[in-house]
Amino acid sequence: MKQEQNKLSTRLISLDVFRGIAIAGMILVNQAGVADRVYPFLAHADWNGCTLADLVFPFFLFIVGVAIAFSFSKYSEGATPPASVYWRILRRSLILFGLGIFLNGFWNYNWEKIRIMGVLQRISVAYLLASLAVLKLPRKGQWALAILLLVGYWIAMTVIPVPGYGANVLTRFGNFGAYIDRLIIPGAHLYRGDSYNSLGDPEGLFSTLPAVVTVLLGYFTGQWLRQRPIDSNTSMDLVLFGLGSLIIGILWDGVFPINKKLWTSSYVLFTAGWALLVLAACYELIEVRKIRRWGKPFAVMGVNAIAIFVASVLAIKILVKTQVGNATSTFEWIYQNIFASWAGGMNGSLLFALVTLLFWWVVAYGMYRRGWFVKV
Numbered sequence: 001m002k003q004e005q006n007k008l009s010t011r012l013i014s015l016d017v018f019r020g021i022a023i024a025g026m027i028l029v030n031q032a033g034v035a036d037r038v039y040p041f042l043a044h045a046d047w048n049g050c051t052l053a054d055l056v057f058p059f060f061l062f063i064v065g066v067a068i069a070f071s072f073s074k075y076s077e078g079a080t081p082p083a084s085v086y087w088r089i090l091r092r093s094l095i096l097f098g099l100g101i102f103l104n105g106f107w108n109y110n111w112e113k114i115r116i117m118g119v120l121q122r123i124s125v126a127y128l129l130a131s132l133a134v135l136k137l138p139r140k141g142q143w144a145l146a147i148l149l150l151v152g153y154w155i156a157m158t159v160i161p162v163p164g165y166g167a168n169v170l171t172r173f174g175n176f177g178a179y180i181d182r183l184i185i186p187g188a189h190l191y192r193g194d195s196y197n198s199l200g201d202p203e204g205l206f207s208t209l210p211a212v213v214t215v216l217l218g219y220f221t222g223q224w225l226r227q228r229p230i231d232s233n234t235s236m237d238l239v240l241f242g243l244g245s246l247i248i249g250i251l252w253d254g255v256f257p258i259n260k261k262l263w264t265s266s267y268v269l270f271t272a273g274w275a276l277l278v279l280a281a282c283y284e285l286i287e288v289r290k291i292r293r294w295g296k297p298f299a300v301m302g303v304n305a306i307a308i309f310v311a312s313v314l315a316i317k318i319l320v321k322t323q324v325g326n327a328t329s330t331f332e333w334i335y336q337n338i339f340a341s342w343a344g345g346m347n348g349s350l351l352f353a354l355v356t357l358l359f360w361w362v363v364a365y366g367m368y369r370r371g372w373f374v375k376v
Contacts, residue, residue: 012225013292013299014282015070019063020298021278023305025056027312027360031353034316035335037345042353047172048257050270057119057260058214058271059278060305064127065218066279069226072134076223081135089131095376096124099310106317115201116189117181120310122203122211130215146216150265153210154256157264172200175262180206202261210263217245217272221279235284242276245269301364307374308364312356 100120249270327333340348
């Protein structure tokens with residue numbers, strides 16, 4: 001019986017549902033974030049701290065790691081990966097990075113000022129490095145790398161002095177990660193989207209190192225799930241692991257604050273804790289108790305996650321860069337005249353985001369019904 005259950009774990013519906021939840025959260029946060037007024041739970045923390053919006057990106061990276069555990073399962077059992085596997089990893093990483101550049105520059109593509117890093121670029125680099133670690137390092141080496149990255153990042157950010165600022169300066173411009181980014185990436189290609197104009201990139205190159213650990217923690221979870229029977233004990237263990245990760249993250253917050261824009265080590269463990277708790281709920285309901293109907297809408301989005309995300313961001317950029325009448329943008333006109341005019345600023349922003357999410361779900365459902373699955 002246990003052997004049969006483990007065979008079933010080669011394809012878990014709960015993973016697609018979890019991925020769909022993350023993508024739905026990304027669409028809501030991105031859409032609402034362009035409006036004038038946003039409910040706090042849909043807005044990223046200004047600096048230290050963590051809101052609901054700050055969970056969706058690490059959730060997606062975490063599920064990338066879980067997916068790696070299933071897609072590379074035979075290589076974790078001793079088989080030597082052929083060169084074609086590494087080429088597929090490199091190809092996927094380059095496509096993701098290229099899509100990120102495409103979105104950053106849309107639509108005038110000023111190559112002298114285009115931002116190099118971004119959400120898809122971080123996914124690309126974190127996926128690449130985590131995949132190489134999984135294929136090249138033994139299990140103990142993978143754990144050692146994860147610990148080294150978390151502790152080493154903490155030490156680097158708090159101990160190494162930044163010229164002109166000193167050590168342990170965790171501000172947008174003065175932190176060590178931003179300093180390293182400015183050494184590697186010309187200032188014209190760094191993020192300038194906030195009012196601080198700080199050249200502190202929220203998806204910077206150096207802060208992507210701890211994001212690799214987010215992927216690895218997902219991988220460790222996926223590997224563990226593959227070896228476990230599908231029962232409530234497995235779900236409860238996920239809950240315990242999640243609570244443990246949350247507690248460590250909260251304790252670490254006292255000396256290295258939870259901060260998404262810096263992707264601090266405490267943030268990695270805190271968000272991984274929440275990811276484990278959400279995954280435990282999905283796993284228990286869908287895999288153990290077979291209560292699956294509620295998750296189908298999310299699974300529909302989860303199987304085409306990257307395609308829906310790219311299309312949704314592209315749509316926002318088109319709405320922001322075009323105009324209707326005297327409005328500053330088409331997005332602003334729709335927001336003010338269709339939603340905010342009768343629902344108010346915050347409610348209008350939320351409704352606009354929900355309607356947008358529904359629209360992209362219909363698109364995802366159409367793709368799902370036709371068997372269109374876009375693989376990167």
